[in-house]
Amino acid sequence: MLLGLAGNSCIGHILRCFRAKTHSSFTSPINSFQFSRSIYCATMASAAAGETRTEPVYFSDTYLFSFDKASVLKAEKLEGDSNDYAVVTDQTIMHPQGGGQPSDQGEITTSVDGTDVVFQVKQVSKAKDSQEIKHIGCFSSGSAELLPVGQTVKMTINEDMRRLHARLHSAGHLLDTALNRLNASDLIPSKGYHFADGPYVEYIGNVANEERDKLMASMNEVLSDLVKENIATQITVGDSGERIVSIAGLPCPCGGTHVKSTAEIGPMKVTRMKKNKKNMKMSYSLESS
Template identity: 45%
Template sequence: MDCKDAAPPPFQPTTQLIDPTRIDLMAAVSALPAIAASSLLTQHLYYDDTELFSSVGRVISQYAATKDGQEVLVLDQTVMHPQGGGQPSDVGVISSPDGETSFRVGHVQKPRGAGYIEHVGEYSSPGRFTVGDEVSVEIDSTRRMLHARLHSAGHLLDTAFVNIGVKDLIPEKGYHFPDGPYVEYVGNIPAEKRETTIQQLNKEAQRLIEEAAGVVVTMNDKGERVVDVGGSECPCGGTHVKGVADIRGLTVTKIKKSKKNVRVSYVLSDN
């Protein structure tokens, strides 16, 4: 679980997860023997390389969505990051090797507790995939890298706080979407100190970016993926830049009280 796992914007579920006892529903879509949902497993290729923008895989299941004519594809491996951990999902296209069959992915999600990833979208070609088909996956690379910068920027604030001497805040959740990213911490910063703290954070964040340290991803003893951005470690399943310098243009804009927490809002520029 991400140590800053915010609730994302409401996404109306478009899929109805298939009851493993009703595999006839899945078979009716794929026209091949269906795999019970409990046995589906997708390898997360984005864990290994944020800048991997394409991959190949095989369809292991597909089923209809509940409305809007959308459908779900499940692959044995994917480069597409699902929405979660305060980060939006990737979008892109899944296509056949010859390009004749194409499926546009508008949302990616991982059902809670599941080992598989759902690619939600619709076919943009007359042809359809069947279970076992080899496919190519291409993501929107510009969107991916923006999300990685936003997510890493949130983690960098953890380091900046520690470095300016504010060590009693506990990161609780983050919102790493382009429309107003923020990190929330358990604790408080007195109102009279917030403007000074903003100035200190921005100065320290800029120093860390110019220092250009690497972003280190490891696995801990619990088997959790741990990300270190600038010196602060945090269990995280999101995509991140390869170096702190790649965050660029981080500016803290506001600190305010949010119930029991303190919310630190920030923006990224293209500079």
């Protein structure tokens, strides 16, 4: 399974790599095409025979906002009274909701015998343990009959939304790096929510009430330094074929989209620390998010 693409947050998987002091178990960075194909082939080899499969092209380039090489595998009307359909293609640049990250939105277009087909993608989804990525939405022009199997289509995503999602997701990882620099080993990340309407990371552990303001101030100083240092994001393939994303040097299995460097996250800060049952919830914000 590709970590971070289903319902569980990729941050939960940091439990086995958080505070890592070395990258010796990971391969060195490789080019985008090799990376995308390596992850895709490793995943496809373990998929069930006969299952519809979609290659996640977004793995190789967060900033690929348009793509004209996808082919339709199926287009089916959803159950119920709505006019929504699910379109599945052999490749996609659209990230499905999962791993604490929101879904991309955009459109799928083509022309068949002079008729323009425009499919508005409102939601992208991927079921747990499935390799099929579904684009959910409706036709503003044309119909499903004009999207036969094998039809080549063009995908365009909402660029502003993708850039924001990447910043928010990478910022969530940067909290972990900041804690690592502060040697706050009592806090272990367990859950992430990288949505614009109140992003946060939950940590296993506790910080005493009287220590929270001090930790928040220290965190914000370190976060400011990390952004200014403009540390490049590293994406590698692990020994078991999993995708490893390192934000400011801290590796984590993750299937999300991320910025190229910490400078692209922009100014950020921890806004609140609150006890949530047995966990500590750390809320954060981005400038202009």
